Amino acid sequence: MSEPILELRGINKSFGPVHVLHDIDFTVRAGEVTALVGDNGAGKSTMVKSIAGIHPIDSGEVLFEGQPVTIHSPREAADYGIEVVYQDLALCENLDIVQNMFLGRERGKYGLLDEADMEQAARKTLASLSVRTVKSVRTPVASLSGGQRQTVAIAKSVLWDSKVVLLDEPTAALGVAQTRQVLDLVRRLAEQGLGVVLISHNMNDVFEVSDRIACLYLGRMAAQLPTKDVTHGQVVELITAGRSGDLGIARPESATI
Amino acid sequence: MPEEQSMTDTPTGEKAPDSGAISDFGIDTTSKSAGEALREYVAKVRGGDFGSLPALLGLLVLVIFFGTQSETFLTLGNISNLLAQGAGIVIIAMGLVFVLLLGEIDLSAGTASGVAASVMALHLVKDGNMLSAFGDGVFYITCGFMLIAAVLSALLRIWPGVVLPVIGLVILLLGVPPNAWIEMLLALCIGTSIGSLTGYLVAKVGIPSFVVTLALFLAWGGVTLKYIGQGGTLPIRNDKVLFNVANGNLDTTGSWVLFLLAAGGYTAVVLNRHFSRLRRGLVAQPTPLVLIKVGTVILLGAVATVLLTQNRAVNPNVIILGVPYVVPIVLVLLTVGTFVLDRTGYGRHIYAVGGNAEAARRAGINVPKIRMSVFVIASSVAALGAIVYSSKIGSVSPSSGAGNTLLFAVGAAVIGGTSLFGGKGRLRDAVIGGAVIAIIENGLGLLKQEAAVVSIVTGLVLLLAASVDALSRRRSAAS
Ligand SMILES: Nc1ncnc2c1ncn2[C@@H]1O[C@H](COP(=O)(O)OP(=O)(O)O)[C@@H](O)[C@H]1O
Ligand SMILES: [Mg+2]
Numbered sequence: 001m002s003e004p005i006l007e008l009r010g011i012n013k014s015f016g017p018v019h020v021l022h023d024i025d026f027t028v029r030a031g032e033v034t035a036l037v038g039d040n041g042a043g044k045s046t047m048v049k050s051i052a053g054i055h056p057i058d059s060g061e062v063l064f065e066g067q068p069v070t071i072h073s074p075r076e077a078a079d080y081g082i083e084v085v086y087q088d089l090a091l092c093e094n095l096d097i098v099q100n101m102f103l104g105r106e107r108g109k110y111g112l113l114d115e116a117d118m119e120q121a122a123r124k125t126l127a128s129l130s131v132r133t134v135k136s137v138r139t140p141v142a143s144l145s146g147g148q149r150q151t152v153a154i155a156k157s158v159l160w161d162s163k164v165v166l167l168d169e170p171t172a173a174l175g176v177a178q179t180r181q182v183l184d185l186v187r188r189l190a191e192q193g194l195g196v197v198l199i200s201h202n203m204n205d206v207f208e209v210s211d212r213i214a215c216l217y218l219g220r221m222a223a224q225l226p227t228k229d230v231t232h233g234q235v236v237e238l239i240t241a242g243r244s245g246d247l248g249i250a251r252p253e254s255a256t257i
Numbered sequence: 258m259p260e261e262q263s264m265t266d267t268p269t270g271e272k273a274p275d276s277g278a279i280s281d282f283g284i285d286t287t288s289k290s291a292g293e294a295l296r297e298y299v300a301k302v303r304g305g306d307f308g309s310l311p312a313l314l315g316l317l318v319l320v321i322f323f324g325t326q327s328e329t330f331l332t333l334g335n336i337s338n339l340l341a342q343g344a345g346i347v348i349i350a351m352g353l354v355f356v357l358l359l360g361e362i363d364l365s366a367g368t369a370s371g372v373a374a375s376v377m378a379l380h381l382v383k384d385g386n387m388l389s390a391f392g393d394g395v396f397y398i399t400c401g402f403m404l405i406a407a408v409l410s411a412l413l414r415i416w417p418g419v420v421l422p423v424i425g426l427v428i429l430l431l432g433v434p435p436n437a438w439i440e441m442l443l444a445l446c447i448g449t450s451i452g453s454l455t456g457y458l459v460a461k462v463g464i465p466s467f468v469v470t471l472a473l474f475l476a477w478g479g480v481t482l483k484y485i486g487q488g489g490t491l492p493i494r495n496d497k498v499l500f501n502v503a504n505g506n507l508d509t510t511g512s513w514v515l516f517l518l519a520a521g522g523y524t525a526v527v528l529n530r531h532f533s534r535l536r537r538g539l540v541a542q543p544t545p546l547v548l549i550k551v552g553t554v555i556l557l558g559a560v561a562t563v564l565l566t567q568n569r570a571v572n573p574n575v576i577i578l579g580v581p582y583v584v585p586i587v588l589v590l591l592t593v594g595t596f597v598l599d600r601t602g603y604g605r606h607i608y609a610v611g612g613n614a615e616a617a618r619r620a621g622i623n624v625p626k627i628r629m630s631v632f633v634i635a636s637s638v639a640a641l642g643a644i645v646y647s648s649k650i651g652s653v654s655p656s657s658g659a660g661n662t663l664l665f666a667v668g669a670a671v672i673g674g675t676s677l678f679g680g681k682g683r684l685r686d687a688v689i690g691g692a693v694i695a696i697i698e699n700g701l702g703l704l705k706q707e708a709a710v711v712s713i714v715t716g717l718v719l720l721l722a723a724s725v726d727a728l729s730r731r732r733s734a735a736s
Contacts, residue, residue, distance in 0.1 A: 074618070090619045091613065091616055094612035095605075099609075103609055104621040111602050112600055112601055112602075115539075119539050120537070
């Protein structure tokens with residue numbers, strides 16, 4: 001059993017009057033893929049953004065490698081080695097692939113850019129992800145397809161010495177072959193000892209790659225279990241009703257956003 | 258910085274770091290043929306990325322039109338006059354490109370430049386005693402304003418925005434005696450102070466730049482009037498240095514030295530970059546195309562230098578020759594600015610914020626700081642433009658920087674191909690667009706057209722350029 005690398009304890013998050021996350025407990029273990037599932041609007045993306053320092057949390061504790069931390073900005077998250085692939089991809093369309101992959105962390109000395117170095121590194125990373133559909137790493141993101149953009153976003157997150165990678169629905173816009181590549185990649189990241197969080201609606205994918213499944217129901221953590229201990233049916237029930245047999249929230253009908 | 262990316266279990270990993278890359282991005286590593294590059298360019302233009310192509314075509318049409326309609330237009334005297342006339346607008350436009358790149362606007366750049374010009378002229382005319390030039394109240398308010406500007410810049414750690422206002426403050430408080438270089442520095446400091454205020458209001462207070470700068474457009478016009486007084490005119494043509502900025506020329510030797518420095522520097526930079534990319538197996542233009550480009554620039558530069566070192570005086574008793582000082586001034590600003598935008602992390606972040614501010618924020622970029630800094634740049638550069646246009650006119654009046662100044666500068670940037678939607682544009686756009694505007698003004702003047710016609714035509718050209726911009730955006734969104 002591997003160590004928890006990232007832990008959330010009792011996280012609450014509201015947007016004005018809307019209470020989106022309720023007392024969330026969540027554990028990411030190094031070397032494991034944790035699938036985060038839940039219906040649309042359950043709060044998965046909000047949870048990821050709270051971890052990444054995009055949204056400040058209202059209360060609760062975040063532990064990274066056992067130490068309590070407060071992450072105020074994406075930069076701080078990156079400094080801890082936490083990388084996020086956002087559902088709304090967050091790429092600059094006017095910049096090319098290399099420029100996007102190194103955005104905010106450009107290589108070079110004295111504020112000057114080392115384009116050659118960045119271009120080679122970007123190309124190497126993309127090649128290692130077996131990306132063949134992109135003709136040139138100098139293509140502006142504006143002229144890439146949805147799937148290609150997704151690949152760039154993922155490549156961006158593995159370019160760094162990351163310890164935790166959070167992927168928010170990375171396969172939603174992909175074709176069969178590219179989904180395959182992303183799932184393989186997810187597994188490989190975990191095998192290298194990273195803590196991986198995969199948000200997905202596809203139960204087959206979830207059961208194929210994950211070691212654990214965490215299920216959000218209306219902003220509450222309904223259950224977090226080893227994948228081998230649950231069935232498809234139970235997970236679907238947890239997603240839709242917040243409860244399945246003796247798993248899940250005690251009284252889901254009283255749960256409100 | 259992690260040198261090795263985390264995926265090392267692929268065969269492409271260590272032994273032959275580039276072999277995998279080459280097969281996967283073939284077009285990246287093999288040098289493109291000229292034909293391929295041309296096709297790519299055509300595809301780019303068809304896809305809506307016109308760049309400065311429309312402006313260059315417009316420039317050509319205008320030169321042919323005025324060249325055939327007016328006998329004076331293509332004379333050497335008029336061409337050098339044209340350079341001096343256009344330089345002020347071009348410089349202000351270059352500063353505005355930074356603001357436009359963020360999808361913001363600075364409507365106050367014109368009147369802000371007027372404030373800088375009036376302080377510069379007052380310092381000269383009133384022997385450096387600004388206390389008596391302004392009167393007590395205005396003097397202390399001005400000093401207080403510069404102090405506040407420095408503090409605002411310090412809050413966001415924009416250090417040039419702190420240093421320059423403080424220098425300006427020291428010049429004012431010490432009553433430094435008049436000296437053209439001090440006056441120009443003071444103008445720059447005033448511009449920086451103004452930019453700090455604008456930038457802070459937009460980036461930190463969060464008022465839309467349109468509103469902030471519309472308000473400040475009015476306010477700075479008033480300040481210039483207050484400084485100079487109704488109907489006043491401050492002559493600066495008696496100071497040799499200030500007058501020569503836009504009216505003086507390099508001597509023949511100087512002109513050729515400039516040519517050697519500029520053409521040589523350009524050639525060295527372009528070729529060095531090109532061949533080092535080829536060596537490292539990176540995306541590169543076809544070598545013949547690069548050579549043609551460099552050759553054209555050298556040729557044009559040489560022809561211009563030959564022509565401008567001819568005597569162009571109409572009066573047979575005097576000799577006027579040499580490349581006007583405004584040429585190296587604009588070239589230096591263009592080079593420095595382009596370098597900042599293309600080669601530094603700061604420049605990259607400007608494009609990123611203009612392209613997608615939220616993505617930039619998530620990438621850890623300090624978006625408010627970038628946003629404030631571009632206004633500091635725009636106003637500072639506008640002050641430099643003010644030095645040039647004041648020098649050209651030879652005096653500063655309450656209407657300096659008012660009227661069409663700003664619209665022409667925004668027009669220059671947009672006509673050149675800078676997008677009003679942000680994220681797209683280059684400094685040379687401002688130069689090309691500025692040339693279009695200067696030629697329209699100059700050419701219509703030679704054809705004895707009244708000011709009304711000049712305004713109408715320039716307005717229509719700007720509208721046309723903005724339509725091209727919107728069209729290009731729609732096209733690239735559709736593709
Ligand atoms: N920036 C925001 N401001 C206000 N409400 C938000 C914001 N982001 C998300 N929400 C709300 O939070 C809830 C959870 O959204 P989200 O985290 O995107 O769900 P999921 O990713 O699980 O589909 C939704 O009700 C959504 O409307
Ligand atoms: Mg979501």
